[in-house]
Amino acid sequence: MVRHNYKGGNHEKIEYDVLILGAGPAGLTAAIYCGRYRLKTAVVAKSFGGTANLAGELENWPGFIGSGFDLMEKFKSHAEKFGARFLQAEVSDVRKEKDRFVLEIGDKEIHGKSLIVALGTEHRKLNIPGEKKFAGKGVSYCATCDANFFNGKDVAVIGGADSAAKAALYLAEIARKVYISYRKNEMRCEPISLKKIENHKKIEIYYQSVPLKIEGDNAVKHLVLEQEQKDGKMKKIKLDVSGVFVVIGATPVVDIVKNLGLKMDKGGYIITDKEGKTNVSGVFAAGDVTDNKLKQVVTASAEGAIAAKSAYEKLKFMCK
Ligand code: NDP
Numbered sequence: 001m002v003r004h005n006y007k008g009g010n011h012e013k014i015e016y017d018v019l020i021l022g023a024g025p026a027g028l029t030a031a032i033y034c035g036r037y038r039l040k041t042a043v044v045a046k047s048f049g050g051t052a053n054l055a056g057e058l059e060n061w062p063g064f065i066g067s068g069f070d071l072m073e074k075f076k077s078h079a080e081k082f083g084a085r086f087l088q089a090e091v092s093d094v095r096k097e098k099d100r101f102v103l104e105i106g107d108k109e110i111h112g113k114s115l116i117v118a119l120g121t122e123h124r125k126l127n128i129p130g131e132k133k134f135a136g137k138g139v140s141y142c143a144t145c146d147a148n149f150f151n152g153k154d155v156a157v158i159g160g161a162d163s164a165a166k167a168a169l170y171l172a173e174i175a176r177k178v179y180i181s182y183r184k185n186e187m188r189c190e191p192i193s194l195k196k197i198e199n200h201k202k203i204e205i206y207y208q209s210v211p212l213k214i215e216g217d218n219a220v221k222h223l224v225l226e227q228e229q230k231d232g233k234m235k236k237i238k239l240d241v242s243g244v245f246v247v248i249g250a251t252p253v254v255d256i257v258k259n260l261g262l263k264m265d266k267g268g269y270i271i272t273d274k275e276g277k278t279n280v281s282g283v284f285a286a287g288d289v290t291d292n293k294l295k296q297v298v299t300a301s302a303e304g305a306i307a308a309k310s311a312y313e314k315l316k317f318m319c320k
Pocket of ligand 1: 126160163164166248
């Protein structure tokens with residue numbers, strides 16, 4: 001495999017058949033399929049594995065139970081085996097010039113005949129006082145990455161869906177106490193997780209609560225919540241915690257492709273048809289960045305495969 005790190009130079013001006021933006025399950029699967037279609041393929045990403053890397057224990061990739069990181073390593077070596085070229089770089093601009101796509105990377109450019117956008121999502125922020133100040137000093141967006149810093153300590157998880165549930169259960173294995181703050185009156189995670197949470201001695205849930213601020217000195221010391229009481233009055237609650245895990249979903253990473261004129265839904269997710277086609281000819285999208293309903297490794301991978309097939313068919317047609 002040839003790996004180019006554009007920060008260190010080493011530029012070659014090559015035109016690819018397919019440029020894949022993003023190297024999570026969607027991008028990596030697209031790379032495997034493009035390779036098998038014998039398309040000259042470049043995968044461009046800041047890092048490899050995407051948010052799947054953060055899944056401690058993946059239990060719903062058929063035939064595999066293990067860490068998301070390990071599975072992504074397998075995806076990557078699989079894609080490499082079929083000739084995908086990996087460019088670890090930050091793309092500053094993406095544009096279409098006639099029937100070609102151009103990725104700007106620093107002062108360099110790479111060109112491709114088609115583009116698969118598989119940029120995934122990034123963590124949503126609370127935007128409350130203290131969140132930014134204590135990021136990396138107690139505020140975290142990834143339990144599986146940071147749980148070990150909170151061995152024997154008290155932590156809080158904000159959120160009430162699947163990721164928050166998983167994070168709380170994972171943290172409860174390591175921390176002394178895990179508080180969950182959720183704005184509604186019943187968590188909407190998978191029932192199997194909810195049952196585990198409700199039966200867990202270390203986990204305490206504050207329903208109908210919203211976080212107001214995170215306080216501390218050099219690191220997080222308190223989370224201040226506001227909880228609606230039975231009489232409708234609001235009560236302030238100050239939790240003594242060393243860690244606050246913000247697990248409130250994600251937003252699609254679409255900024256760098258905004259100049260392409262891709263149609264998006266109201267959440268900013270790229271609208272695709274069943275073949276992974278977008279409204280822009282030659283641009284396909286796959287995985288969590290699309291308006292799909294189920295955001296899982298298995299669906300992202302399937303969409304990556306479909307986008308690759310569509311790109312292949314489009315290129316075949318162009319060659320005729
Ligand atoms: P979701 O978008 O599903 O949930 C986000 C959670 O954060 C919701 O509970 C939401 O509240 C809450 N929230 C959003 N914004 C705020 C805010 N500003 N302040 C406070 N709370 C907020 O994200 P997930 O990451 O949990 O899940 C994403 C997808 O991945 C889903 O499809 C999920 O099923 C899937 N997934 C599956 C897993 C599995 O093991 N099967 C594991 C992890 C994720 P509200 O409920 O009120 O909207």
